[in-house]
Amino acid sequence: MFKTDDVSAKPAHVFYKALIMVSMLAVTLSLLWVVLPAEVHSNAVAQKITQNMAQSGVLNPVTAVLLNFRSYDTLLEIVVLLVVAIACMPMHRGTVHTHEPVITSSSVHSLVALLVPLITLVAGYMLWVGAFAPGGAFQAGALLASCGLLIILSRKFTFEFHTLTARICLVMGLTIFVGVGIMSQQSGLFLQYPVESAAGLILFIESAATLSIAATLLVCYLALAQANVRSNAPSAIQPMMQPAKVEQEK
């Protein structure tokens, strides 16, 4: 809804607000009417999953479904993440000389110095434990991204995504996923892992996907946060940014 810091109660705005509220209420009530009488657990699918868990290589049924039974869907999700990262890259200006004040408070720096290793450890644990307890690649990647956000927000460092290392991090998840899929085509279909090495392959894919997910989330954040910084440093993509820069200087 049309929110500014000073609320204007013009009749046109109030009408549109009321219209949106009524339509959203109608959608919610119809969803409730459809979803509430449905049965809670789909027993046929749950039985199929429990019967095939021995071949999946992991103990957690969520990870088995995500990374083994429906691994093609997860592959497409990682493709979508890569497309989002590519879309956010031009808005990310690389290292800029910002006029923002550096946070000199020692408490912030000491807190970040304490939290970043702990969060990285928890992310690694989440990646490892995804095989037999709730966890997995997406959770670990999100934790790593929030760790990177802490570093950026305390302005100790910033992330430069134009380097080769960063680009390798961004594409590594998709590359290794597709590579493992092609390599397992020798003994079956695309993405049909050999049963005895399924656990190791899943962990391998998840490790690469964790880095990719964290890198993509950081690029999305940097595209938002750095776009309003007046850059004095010459950027390699400056000619492409000229039209957008005119809009931002309004």
Add this chain to the structure above:
Amino acid sequence: MPIDSLLDHLLVFGILLFAASALLVSKLFSAIVLFISLGLIVSLVWIRLGAVDVAIAEAAIGAGVTGVMLLAAWKRLR
């Protein structure tokens, strides 16, 4: 057990309350803070529904990364 259903009712009421407040409050910053709190309550709801993986992801991405991105966008709008 009564305490379980009480918790469930509180969570549902909290979701509706926080969502409505995030939409109806006048200051943009308060709306963003309410949205982050809504993400945390939805994370608790995911745990009550038995989906712990989704709860971890919701807390990290929905409340964490999305909240920080909204705040960055808010700062850019000022």
